[in-house]
Amino acid sequence: MTGEMILTRNFARSDAHTLRAYLETGGYRAWAKAQAMEPTAILEEVKRSNLRGLGGAGFPTGTKWSFIPKSHAGPVYLVINADEGEPGTFKDRYLLERDPHALIEGMLIAARAIRSATAFVYVRGEYVEPWRRFSSAVQEAYAAQYLGHGFDIVVHRGAGAYICGEETGLISSLEGKKGWPKLKPPFPAIKGAFGAPTIVNNVETICHVPHIVNRGAAWFAALGTKTQGGTRMYSVSGRVARPGVYEAPVSITLRQLIYERAGGVTGNGRLKAVVPGGSSAAILTADEIDVTMDVDGLKNAGTMAGSAGVIVMDETVSIPEALMVVARFYAHESCGQCTPCRESTGWIYKITHRIVEGRGRKEDLDTILDVAKRGAGTTICAFYDGAVGPYISYIEKFRGEFEAMVLK
Amino acid sequence: MSEGDGYPGLTDPATTVFSEAQLAEVRRLQSLYPDPRGALLPVLYMAQETFGWISLPLEEYVATLFGLSPAHVHEVVTFYTLYFREPPGRHVVSVCHNLSCHLAGAPGIIAHLRQRLGVDPGETSEDGRVTLLSVECLCACEAAPMMQVDDRYELNLTPTKVDRILEGLA
Ligand SMILES: Cc1cc2nc3c(=O)[nH]c(=O)nc-3n(C[C@H](O)[C@H](O)[C@H](O)COP(=O)(O)O)c2cc1C
Ligand code: SF4
Ligand code: FES
Numbered sequence: 107m108t109g110e111m112i113l114t115r116n117f118a119r120s121d122a123h124t125l126r127a128y129l130e131t132g133g134y135r136a137w138a139k140a141q142a143m144e145p146t147a148i149l150e151e152v153k154r155s156n157l158r159g160l161g162g163a164g165f166p167t168g169t170k171w172s173f174i175p176k177s178h179a180g181p182v183y184l185v186i187n188a189d190e191g192e193p194g195t196f197k198d199r200y201l202l203e204r205d206p207h208a209l210i211e212g213m214l215i216a217a218r219a220i221r222s223a224t225a226f227v228y229v230r231g232e233y234v235e236p237w238r239r240f241s242s243a244v245q246e247a248y249a250a251q252y253l254g255h256g257f258d259i260v261v262h263r264g265a266g267a268y269i270c271g272e273e274t275g276l277i278s279s280l281e282g283k284k285g286w287p288k289l290k291p292p293f294p295a296i297k298g299a300f301g302a303p304t305i306v307n308n309v310e311t312i313c314h315v316p317h318i319v320n321r322g323a324a325w326f327a328a329l330g331t332k333t334q335g336g337t338r339m340y341s342v343s344g345r346v347a348r349p350g351v352y353e354a355p356v357s358i359t360l361r362q363l364i365y366e367r368a369g370g371v372t373g374n375g376r377l378k379a380v381v382p383g384g385s386s387a388a389i390l391t392a393d394e395i396d397v398t399m400d401v402d403g404l405k406n407a408g409t410m411a412g413s414a415g416v417i418v419m420d421e422t423v424s425i426p427e428a429l430m431v432v433a434r435f436y437a438h439e440s441c442g443q444c445t446p447c448r449e450s451t452g453w454i455y456k457i458t459h460r461i462v463e464g465r466g467r468k469e470d471l472d473t474i475l476d477v478a479k480r481g482a483g484t485t486i487c488a489f490y491d492g493a494v495g496p497y498i499s500y501i502e503k504f505r506g507e508f509e510a511m512v513l514k
Numbered sequence: 515m516s517e518g519d520g521y522p523g524l525t526d527p528a529t530t531v532f533s534e535a536q537l538a539e540v541r542r543l544q545s546l547y548p549d550p551r552g553a554l555l556p557v558l559y560m561a562q563e564t565f566g567w568i569s570l571p572l573e574e575y576v577a578t579l580f581g582l583s584p585a586h587v588h589e590v591v592t593f594y595t596l597y598f599r600e601p602p603g604r605h606v607v608s609v610c611h612n613l614s615c616h617l618a619g620a621p622g623i624i625a626h627l628r629q630r631l632g633v634d635p636g637e638t639s640e641d642g643r644v645t646l647l648s649v650e651c652l653c654a655c656e657a658a659p660m661m662q663v664d665d666r667y668e669l670n671l672t673p674t675k676v677d678r679i680l681e682g683l684a
Binding site for chain 2: 194
């Protein structure tokens with residue numbers, strides 16, 4: 107099952123990032139069509155398409171757009187989250203480098219739907235080449251008059267902080283502050299960037315929009331499941347034969363993705379575990395991969411679709427060591443604002459480290475589980491819940507392996 | 515920390531200023547945001563590109579361009595990993611140590627770099643050529659293990675490839 111390539115259709119062209127190549131392959135036709143549509147008609151079309159946010163939370167895109175207060179008279183901002191940082195995810199990098207005009211066209215249409223005249227694209231600081239590519243595409247779009255006539259794009263570079271991927275942390279950072287997330291409500295759609303109603307969307311989410319306008323909501327919805335339309339880009343890495351980005355309908359199963367697309371486990375080895383949606387998603391065992399990769403399919407399997415970063419582990423991988431690496435990440439990236447998150451991520455990393463070094467204690471495993479479960483759901487942002495996913499699932503699903511290390 | 519104590523160079527705030535052209539660029543950047551403070555991160559990048567790193571006097575200078583307190587700028591500079599608060603080497607090598615790179619042998623790559631450069635992550639080689647860092651996922655996991663060398667991503671690393679890359683760094 108290969109399915110239709112939509113977002114990735116031009117990736118093989120070496121000039122895919124140029125305006126000329128984009129126009130040759132039908133670019134900016136959706137924008138022409140959308141200009142003849144009422145903003146509410148665009149919004150309704152996106153709603154009916156069942157497009158769901160592809161940045162992590164999976165929120166229905168059209169519904170999010172409809173939260174912008176109708177009576178609002180002042181500015182409304184569109185903010186594109188290009189701060190890709192979820193471990194195991196690399197799809198937005200491909201889109202920025204290889205199809206930047208798709209993002210610009212999607213932004214033009216989205217901005218019309220939410221009546222925004224200004225957008226900010228927040229690009230991860232380390233993404234220098236993607237930032238350059240996207241910035242030159244923006245310049246081309248200005249020169250060709252797509253931009254500058256009632257809609258402007260400001261490209262903004264982050265400066266190294268995973269937490270700025272969280273939408274309210276991103277907004278703080280865009281405002282020239284440290285990237286501390288804020289309590290919701292108010293949601294950004296009511297009070298976001300610079301105090302104005304703001305829609306934050308992921309790069310890939312917005313890249314889908316021109317296709318929905320061109321080919322219709324029904325077509326898009328039919329590509330996916332009942333509750334999520336379309337394809338998405340799966341980033342597959344770890345112990346697989348062909349790591350890379352694979353576009354597939356969201357109804358693909360994890361097994362198909364690993365074995366039919368990514369070439370199976372490295373060296374025909376035996377699968378041990380898979381993280382299906384970026385490092386914040388709960389881990390699945392080799393017996394749990396017959397799940398569909400849509401938001402609800404993975405939710406029902408006790409994990410999440412997240413950013414669709416699939417990290418594959420074979421028999422050679424030590425799960426306690428993998429947890430230590432993941433725990434180090436959360437300890438480093440906690441913004442430090444909430445006590446449960448700041449303290450637990452630090453201490454849990456220290457505990458996993460001593461377990462891996464052979465200095466673990468019998469009670470360590472239950473301590474981690476207890477601390478993790480208590481803090482879950484108590485913090486300002488979802489970062490900590492994203493850390494709790496791996497803490498609990500790695501230990502509960504591979505308890506024997508952890509015990510063998512602490513009971514020596 | 516007193517000036518000159520661990521913050522070599524730039525101890526004379528009078529030298530820590532932008533040219534007229536740069537000031538015009540600061541104003542242009544500030545005009546892009548509904549609140550000029552939105553330009554703080556980009557202006558800090560400009561400052562770092564000009565002076566190599568961000569000293570306390572430089573933070574104070576940038577604060578004056580925004581009418582912000584030096585404390586605010588300090589808080590921002592210290593929050594993000596891409597602003598250097600001491601002079602880095604001529605090149606910065608950041609090796610990813612997150613999960614996919616770890617599974618593909620990042621610990622071996624880091625050990626190799628430590629041995630070649632004679633430094634631990636977080637340190638700069640004696641000749642001032644390379645600062646070595648060990649960092650979180652750079653989101654190029656399909657090409658693990660990988661590292662960033664200044665602006666470039668270097669992918670699918672092996673010790674031999676690392677050696678070749680190091681040889682190319684002046
Ligand atoms: C800790 C954390 C990190 C996140 N990182 C990203 C990210 O790198 N990119 C992204 O698009 N969304 C990220 N998100 C999700 C955003 O908060 C937000 O839901 C998303 O950008 C909305 O766009 P969407 O609806 O199009 O997915 C993150 C969320 C959390 C809690
Ligand atoms: S949960 Fe963690 S990352 Fe999120 S605001 Fe609280 S301390 Fe910061
Ligand atoms: S784990 Fe190294 S680039 Fe993602």
